[in-house]
Amino acid sequence: MQQRSSTVQEPLAETAYRPTPPPAWRPRTDPAPLLPDAEPLRVLGTDAVADADPALLRRLYAELVRGRRYNAQATALTKQGRLAVYPSTTGQEACEVAAALALEERDWLFPSYRDTLAAVARGLDPVQALTLLRGDWHTGYDPREHRVAPLCTPLATQLPHAVGLAHAARLKGDDVVALAMVGDGGTSEGDFHEALNFAAVWQAPVVFFVQNNGFAISVPLAKQTAAPSLAHKAVGYGMPGRLVDGNDVVAVHQVLTEAVARARRGGGPTLVEAITYRIDAHTNADDATRYRAEGEVEAWRAHDPVLLLERELTERGLLDEDGRRAAAEAAETMAAELRERMNADPVLDPMDLFTHVYAEQTAQLREQAAQLRAELEAEGESR
Amino acid sequence: MTTATTGAAAKAAGRTKPATMAQALQRAMRDAMAEDPTVHVMGEDVGTLGGVFRVTDGLAKEFGEDRCTDTPLAEAGILGTAVGMAMYGLRPVVEMQFDAFAYPAFEQLVSHVAKMRNRTRGAMPMPMVIRVPYGGGIGGVEHHSDSSEIYYMATPGLHVVTPATVEDAYGLLRTAIASDDPVVFLEPKRLYWSKSDWSPEAPARVEPIGKAVVRRPGTSATLITYGPSLPVCLEAAEAATAEGWDLEVVDLRSLVPFDDETVAASVRRTGRAVVVHESGGFAGPGAEIAARVTERCFHHLEAPVLRVAGFDLPYPPPMLERHHLPGVDRVLDAVARLQWEAGN
Numbered sequence: 147m148q149q150r151s152s153t154v155q156e157p158l159a160e161t162a163y164r165p166t167p168p169p170a171w172r173p174r175t176d177p178a179p180l181l182p183d184a185e186p187l188r189v190l191g192t193d194a195v196a197d198a199d200p201a202l203l204r205r206l207y208a209e210l211v212r213g214r215r216y217n218a219q220a221t222a223l224t225k226q227g228r229l230a231v232y233p234s235t236t237g238q239e240a241c242e243v244a245a246a247l248a249l250e251e252r253d254w255l256f257p258s259y260r261d262t263l264a265a266v267a268r269g270l271d272p273v274q275a276l277t278l279l280r281g282d283w284h285t286g287y288d289p290r291e292h293r294v295a296p297l298c299t300p301l302a303t304q305l306p307h308a309v310g311l312a313h314a315a316r317l318k319g320d321d322v323v324a325l326a327m328v329g330d331g332g333t334s335e336g337d338f339h340e341a342l343n344f345a346a347v348w349q350a351p352v353v354f355f356v357q358n359n360g361f362a363i364s365v366p367l368a369k370q371t372a373a374p375s376l377a378h379k380a381v382g383y384g385m386p387g388r389l390v391d392g393n394d395v396v397a398v399h400q401v402l403t404e405a406v407a408r409a410r411r412g413g414g415p416t417l418v419e420a421i422t423y424r425i426d427a428h429t430n431a432d433d434a435t436r437y438r439a440e441g442e443v444e445a446w447r448a449h450d451p452v453l454l455l456e457r458e459l460t461e462r463g464l465l466d467e468d469g470r471r472a473a474a475e476a477a478e479t480m481a482a483e484l485r486e487r488m489n490a491d492p493v494l495d496p497m498d499l500f501t502h503v504y505a506e507q508t509a510q511l512r513e514q515a516a517q518l519r520a521e522l523e524a525e526g527e528s529r
Numbered sequence: 530m531t532t533a534t535t536g537a538a539a540k541a542a543g544r545t546k547p548a549t550m551a552q553a554l555q556r557a558m559r560d561a562m563a564e565d566p567t568v569h570v571m572g573e574d575v576g577t578l579g580g581v582f583r584v585t586d587g588l589a590k591e592f593g594e595d596r597c598t599d600t601p602l603a604e605a606g607i608l609g610t611a612v613g614m615a616m617y618g619l620r621p622v623v624e625m626q627f628d629a630f631a632y633p634a635f636e637q638l639v640s641h642v643a644k645m646r647n648r649t650r651g652a653m654p655m656p657m658v659i660r661v662p663y664g665g666g667i668g669g670v671e672h673h674s675d676s677s678e679i680y681y682m683a684t685p686g687l688h689v690v691t692p693a694t695v696e697d698a699y700g701l702l703r704t705a706i707a708s709d710d711p712v713v714f715l716e717p718k719r720l721y722w723s724k725s726d727w728s729p730e731a732p733a734r735v736e737p738i739g740k741a742v743v744r745r746p747g748t749s750a751t752l753i754t755y756g757p758s759l760p761v762c763l764e765a766a767e768a769a770t771a772e773g774w775d776l777e778v779v780d781l782r783s784l785v786p787f788d789d790e791t792v793a794a795s796v797r798r799t800g801r802a803v804v805v806h807e808s809g810g811f812a813g814p815g816a817e818i819a820a821r822v823t824e825r826c827f828h829h830l831e832a833p834v835l836r837v838a839g840f841d842l843p844y845p846p847p848m849l850e851r852h853h854l855p856g857v858d859r860v861l862d863a864v865a866r867l868q869w870e871a872g873n
Binding site: 283284285288289290295296300303305306307308309310311312313314315317318324336337340341343344347498501502503504505508509510 | 595606611613633650739789
């Protein structure tokens with residue numbers, strides 16, 4: 147019953163009290179191998195990149211270019227009033243793309259509201275991914291189709307879902323891994339702590355992927371945590387923490403792929419912290435000039451994920467002008483299609499409001515649905 | 530399988546021991562787990578210990594710790610992981626150790642459990658039961674006796690069910706576990722040890738969710754109640770016969786969905802109604818119930834619908850709780866105020 151016990155303990159007689167050493171104690175696990183490296187892992191610009199599969203590099207490049215264009219298009223659609231709000235991942239495309247590509251088809255992705263790009267990179271239809279932000283329905287897709295959980299707005303609350311799902315899969319004997327995405331701000335939430343703790347205790351096949359983009363809306367990381375790094379938090383739960391350059395897509399892909407493989411073979415959860423930067427404001431409703439200097443943004447622009455990979459591929463002769471053009475054209479086609487489809491008004495049926503509250507509608511909701519139907523009919527007549 | 534064995538053994542021994550509500554609840558989970566391998570019980574101390582009220586006694590032993598799991602001590606984590614398990618096709622039965630300890634799980638309950646079916650247009654239902662021991666009357670110290678039903682009732686997407694009898698404890702919990710919607714299953718703590726001749730060996734009586742029952746037919750007035758207040762109302766109804774009142778007692782059993790039909794039919798028959806519950810009166814369940822009854826039965830009413838409720842207080846310390854909880858006298862006082870002199 148833990149601390150909730152109502153058992154009254156006998157006070158120790160004063161004369162009998164002698165401090166004694168506690169029964170033999172040792173740490174439950176060796177913390178040293180759990181610690182993250184001192185520096186975030188980088189692959190681009192190092193010799194390690196030579197080991198990377200050229201096909202994978204080209205794929206990552208195409209996805210990054212597409213992702214950058216997707217962010218620009220979604221931002222433009224917001225300015226045109228086609229989306230209610232868009233939390234951009236411009237500058238964070240490497241993380242978004244790598245998260246999607248690190249998973250097998252049978253795995254599950256648990257995105258936050260900022261991670262529509264990861265969902266799209268995993269194969270979700272962009273219009274379906276954006277219904278939440280357009281405002282026509284909260285989750286515009288069947289999560290089971292691409293194994294993408296609903297985009298989650300309450301911070302870090304999707305992390306325990308990922309743990310539960312992964313745990314359930316393991317109980318069933320399925321080798322499914324769940325990858326849960328969260329931001330630096332989300333690591334302050336209680337659900338972050340509880341999810342990591344449950345995952346480690348259950349040795350659930352989960353990868354926790356933190357994109358540390360420097361800000362929780364306006365609040366910088368220094369006001370969020372006093373930990374040496376967010377990856378260090380892993381040690382307290384008994385799981386390894388990994389630090390990676392979040393703008394180096396090859397490094398992020400490598401770290402996540404390793405963590406996924408580790409989870410799949412029964413090695414338990416991993417916490418990955420990617421150091422990245424949110425180039426745009428929190429959303430279109432935010433004014434980033436109130437809390438950060440333009441110089442800081444410029445410094446990060448020089449460390450742009452698309453630029454870094456493009457430079458590397460060009461230097462290694464894996465990308466030429468034709469390749470760049472092909473990637474840009476493919477991205478443009480996606481954007482044009484997205485624009486066209488989003489410029490059509492969504493078809494709304496107000497009666498849908500009542501359809502999926504319960505498996506079987508309650509008498510109270512039947513009455514209320516009848517009221518709305520009557521109101522709609524009256525509206526139709528008055529037009 | 531085991532039902533037959535236990536039954537035969539009991540018959541052979543010639544015993545028909547009265548069962549407690551706690552045992553009926555345990556039996557409901559056990560039978561559900563035996564029938565359906567996707568049913569998983571989880572919570573604090575539910576495994577080895579069998580729960581602080583022993584409601585999960587023996588489940589871990591019989592079904593293994595993967596099916597009846599002692600979780601880390603974190604209610605949001607328990608419910609949050611249960612959401613993920615339900616996403617993968619399991620039916621979690623979650624135990625919250627006490628009413629007031631369930632609050633950390635509130636965000637998961639409100640933002641995810643209750644909304645998941647709706648936000649995914651039915652693609653992702655949340656078949657789970659959240660068992661919450663609730664209410665006072667057991668001398669619990671602070672944070673062990675809240676009447677938290679109104680919080681759950683105010684959250685669309687949840688069913689809220691509370692048994693008041695041993696039979697219903699079994700029947701309603703079986704239905705709750707089989708439901709494809711999330712059910713907050715409120716267990717009246719002070720009735721855990723109430724007994725009945727109901728025997729686990731008898732054929733299971735599965736009760737529908739959303740149906741109230743008339744526990745005592747009467748003609749003078751209707752007492753509308755649920756859970757821990759049912760025995761109080763039945764006792765009050767017996768005492769009221771001395772005053773010449775023949776009270777009808779309706780046990781709601783399900784707060785959401787609410788059985789307007791049974792309640793309104795009773796009040797139309799009797800013309801007077803008192804709602805009785807432990808929860809505070811202000812914006813409590815009785816406020817909703819009184820409004821619904823008035824809307825439906827106005828022309829049948831001989832008096833305003835009255836409420837007998839706990840006071841609008843933080844739950845009192847155990848040595849004072851008897852002053853807070855509605856008792857027989859407070860119910861009878863309310864009945865006496867139903868304007869008998871004006872009408873019949």
